[in-house]
Structure formats: C-alpha cells, structure tokens
Amino acid sequence: MKLADISVNRPVAISMLMIAMVVLGLFSLNRLAIDLYPDMEIPVSIVTTSYSGASPAEIEELISKPLESALATTENVDTIQSVSAQGISLVIVQFNWNTNMDTAINDMRDKIDMVKSMLPDDVDSTRVMKLNPNQMPIIVFSISGAGGDLVRLNKIAEDDIQPRLERLKGVASVYITGGKTREIKVILDPAKMEAYGLNITQVMQAIAADNINGTAGKVDRGSSETIIRVVGEYKSPDQLKQVQVGLANNNSITLKDLATLEDSFKEMNQFTYTDGQTTLGMSVMKATGGNTVQIANEVLAEVEELNKTLPDGVKITTMMDTSKFIKGSINNILEHGLLGAIFAVIILYLFLRKVRTTLVVALTIPISIIATFALMYFTDQTINLLTLGGLLLGMGSLIDFSVVVLESIFRYRQNGYGIMEAAKQGTAEVGTAVTASATAQCVVFAPILMVAGIAGVLFKPMALTVIFSHIAALFVALTMIPMLSARLLKDVPPTDEALPEGKTINPVIHFGRLIGLLKAYYGRLIAWSLQNRKKVVGFTVVLFIASVAAVPLIGT
Numbered sequence: 001m002k003l004a005d006i007s008v009n010r011p012v013a014i015s016m017l018m019i020a021m022v023v024l025g026l027f028s029l030n031r032l033a034i035d036l037y038p039d040m041e042i043p044v045s046i047v048t049t050s051y052s053g054a055s056p057a058e059i060e061e062l063i064s065k066p067l068e069s070a071l072a073t074t075e076n077v078d079t080i081q082s083v084s085a086q087g088i089s090l091v092i093v094q095f096n097w098n099t100n101m102d103t104a105i106n107d108m109r110d111k112i113d114m115v116k117s118m119l120p121d122d123v124d125s126t127r128v129m130k131l132n133p134n135q136m137p138i139i140v141f142s143i144s145g146a147g148g149d150l151v152r153l154n155k156i157a158e159d160d161i162q163p164r165l166e167r168l169k170g171v172a173s174v175y176i177t178g179g180k181t182r183e184i185k186v187i188l189d190p191a192k193m194e195a196y197g198l199n200i201t202q203v204m205q206a207i208a209a210d211n212i213n214g215t216a217g218k219v220d221r222g223s224s225e226t227i228i229r230v231v232g233e234y235k236s237p238d239q240l241k242q243v244q245v246g247l248a249n250n251n252s253i254t255l256k257d258l259a260t261l262e263d264s265f266k267e268m269n270q271f272t273y274t275d276g277q278t279t280l281g282m283s284v285m286k287a288t289g290g291n292t293v294q295i296a297n298e299v300l301a302e303v304e305e306l307n308k309t310l311p312d313g314v315k316i317t318t319m320m321d322t323s324k325f326i327k328g329s330i331n332n333i334l335e336h337g338l339l340g341a342i343f344a345v346i347i348l349y350l351f352l353r354k355v356r357t358t359l360v361v362a363l364t365i366p367i368s369i370i371a372t373f374a375l376m377y378f379t380d381q382t383i384n385l386l387t388l389g390g391l392l393l394g395m396g397s398l399i400d401f402s403v404v405v406l407e408s409i410f411r412y413r414q415n416g417y418g419i420m421e422a423a424k425q426g427t428a429e430v431g432t433a434v435t436a437s438a439t440a441q442c443v444v445f446a447p448i449l450m451v452a453g454i455a456g457v458l459f460k461p462m463a464l465t466v467i468f469s470h471i472a473a474l475f476v477a478l479t480m481i482p483m484l485s486a487r488l489l490k491d492v493p494p495t496d497e498a499l500p501e502g503k504t505i506n507p508v509i510h511f512g513r514l515i516g517l518l519k520a521y522y523g524r525l526i527a528w529s530l531q532n533r534k535k536v537v538g539f540t541v542v543l544f545i546a547s548v549a550a551v552p553l554i555g556t
Helices: 002-009 011-029 056-071 101-118 150-166 190-195 200-210 237-241 292-309 322-352 355-362 364-378 385-393 395-414 419-450 453-488 507-531 533-553
Strands: 044-050 077-085 088-095 127-130 139-144 171-177 182-188 213-221 224-231 244-246 252-254 259-265 272-274 277-286 315-321
Touching (some): 002 011, 011 364, 011 453, 056 088, 056 101, 088 101, 101 127, 139 150, 139 272, 139 292, 150 171, 150 277, 182 200, 237 259, 292 315, 292 322, 315 322, 322 364, 322 507, 355 395, 364 395, 364 453, 385 453, 419 453
Antiparallel strands (some): 139 315, 171 277, 182 259
C-alpha cells in the first residue's frame, strides 16, 4: 500500500498533517453549538385568528372553513385540522417531512391574503406561526422587590432589565408575564346614550379619530421645507374626557358627559409567585441556531450585573435554566466516555505489555475524535446527546483499526523484518482489510441519512458522527500508526508462550498467562467443533429459532 510507504518515509509531513487536523478540530470545537438535541424543524404550522364575541359555530362557519379551503391548496400539505372556540380560530396544518417550512409559510400567507375579503370586517389580524421546539424559553427568571408593587416592578423590568437582555448576542426576545398593564376604562351611561341617540360604535370612532400621530404635510420656507407633524395621542385621562362625540343635529357632546372614566389596569390572567410572594416572570428566548449554553452563560452574567444596580431592593432570581440540564447531560456522557477510553487504554496495555506500544494506539482516540469535530462543524452539526452518543458508539472501532495494523507490524517484527520494512509490509498487508471494515461500518449507518420523519431528524446527526469518526480513525490508523511504529517500537514484547515462569506480582504477566490458557481452551473447542460439525450446526439452528421465537416477548 503506497500510503503506508509515504507515512513511513515522510514522518514530518504526516506529523504536520496530524497537527493540522488537531488544530482544525479544536478550532471547530469552539464554534460548535451545544444543545440537548439536534435542531428539529417540525413540519407543522398554526394559523390563529381572533374574532371577539363570536360563538364557536360562527367562528367555524365564517373563519375556519374558508381558511381550511384556502390552505388545502398549499404544496406538500399532509393534513389540516381546525379548532373553533369562543372568539378564536386555530387551523393546524401538517406538512410532509423535509418540507422547507419558510417557503411553506410564505405560501400560506399568500393563500390567506386571497380569502381575507371573505372574512368578517372586524376580524383581528390572522397570524401564521411555525411550530418550533426552539421557541421554548431557555431561562425563566422571577423579578421581586419594590414591596410587591407590580406596577413599579413592571416599569423597572420594561425600562431597565428587558432592553439589557435583548441586546445580548443570541437572545431573540424577552417576555414579561404577571405584570399589571395600565388601562383607561370608559363606562358609558346607557340612559344618556339612548337620550342622545348614540351607539357604542360612534363613541369608539370619536375616540379613535382623535388618538392619532401623523404627518400633516410640509411648508416651503424659502429654499427649505418644514415637515408638519400632528401629535394627537392622549397623554392623560383628562384629555380623553374632552373628546367630542358628534350628535345627529350637527352638535357634539364631550365624552365626560356620556361616560365615567376609570384609570385602572387590565384584567390579569397570568400570575407569577415565588416563595408565596407575588412577582413578575421573565422568559428569555434564544435565536434559531444559537448556542444554548453560551447564550445562557451570557444572560446569567448580565443578570448578575443587573442585580448590583437595580433599585428598591429589586432582585432577579433564576427559576429555570435549561442550560444546566444540557451541561449536566453532556458532562455525564463525556465523563463516561473518558472512563471508557481509560479502560480501553488499560486493556490495551495488558495485551501489548509496552508503554510505548500502548501510547501509539492510545493517541488515535483523541486525534480521531478531535478530527471528527471539524467534520461536524463543516456539516452544521451540534454537540448534543445523540452526536456524542455516536462518538462513543464509534470509539471501539477507533481503536480496532489501529490495533489490527499494529498487530500486523508486530508479526513482521517477530518474523525478523527490520523496523522500517515491518511498518510498511505490516500496514500494506492489512490496509485493504481495515479499509473494507471501515467502509462496511460506514455503509451500515448510511441508510439512516435517508430516513424521513422524526427518526431521521434525531438520528441523522448520530449516523453522520459515527461515519465521520470511522473515516478519521481509518486515516489515522493507515498513516500515523506505521509512522510512529517505525520510530518508537524498537523492541517487540514477548509472546504469551515466551512469558517468564515462576511466581510474580506483575499483573501484566498474570493477564498474559490467563490469555494463554484461554487460547489453549479455545484451540480445543475449535478442534472439537471441526470433528462435530453436525452438532455445532444443529445447536446454531436451535439458537436461531429460539431467538426468533423470543422477538414477540421483547417490548417496544
């Protein structure tokens, strides 16, 4: 195999190549997003329409059915369902998997525009929302203090806290819940309304006509132009009281003579409590594709600074932090993966009996994993439970390829070949077999890349990670192993048969003797199997039938 010759003859080039792989992998690792699961785009969209005061039957007939008929012509639609309730219509559209949801939602908006004229005139605006798991908040805070005054807390949250958090990189939005919103209530006197021949619509139109800001044109002043702007929005309830409501005889009457005005708050339908005390809730949403852990760390750091400067004893307390669970899950997998790698190195040392030999194989684990991070970065993957699971799943093969190459080199050394020639000949002899093994394992996972649905969304990143790690491990086994073997493995460890006799406390020798015994028993088992072929085949058939019969007993 030419690659083995190049590896042995060009050690500097191979070393530089391995260093470049490690540097690129570490560079990519810092830029990989960390999340609990892979990015999931669920092919479901929801259309919401509000129609105040309408009954469910009216909602269904006037809104839900026209929208369903229009949206049914959208491309790639699988099913459509609608829910008509008091004052609101929900139309749920499920698309085929692998549908581009951004394009689909644009098509839905076009279809809705075509039927808007068929909907009642006083229907509120129709909203089209994409179902996205990433729209769940990554952190939830409670804001307490100010003597429990929700009005004061709400003002501090909106003026001081919300803007500081929303400008952080990766934060999409910050929502405040549980606060009081100011509302001016206009309570009309039915007797006066009837006496003056007015209805509610006329009063609403009069209030809306005066409550506007806008441009009223421009005035030429020599060579310059002055824009005239009319500022008419109400600043206080007293201004609202002076609104003139037109009467049928071309006269008018002030609003204060028709109604009583109350400066109060909107009815609260969301309440937040912390340790039994009334507080505000604040949810932080991340931008699509953002690094949940990194964004959460920046938000928590900003909140820590805010807590030092907020007035009136106001304090922000973390109630839920999804990044903690993500970091705990990721660290748990990393710890077990590290333990697995350590145990693998220990077992290798017991078999190989040389520190240098074990080091040569052990180096393939971190290099292959770090190189895999680079491939993950260039294919837009994230570090999550499934991709890390794919790495651990492929860790055994990362060592297997190198062990096979190294064992072949050892055998040539034991047969009297020089160290350079043994590295070339040993790698060349098993290179094709190792490549075939790696290719077969990659092909096994390749069909997962074509699976549709939620299974494809979840397990495609894992399959890619397994394939990437096998490719990296194969390259390292065929290049770095022969190169290091030709430089470091000057001595060949003794075979199991050549181990020293007598008592010893060396665990390596005891392990070697145990393997020697297993070899002897295995040799006898093989000899018996060859002499009793019918029994072996019959026993295998019985095992196969028993396995098939046990399938229904396994839960799913």
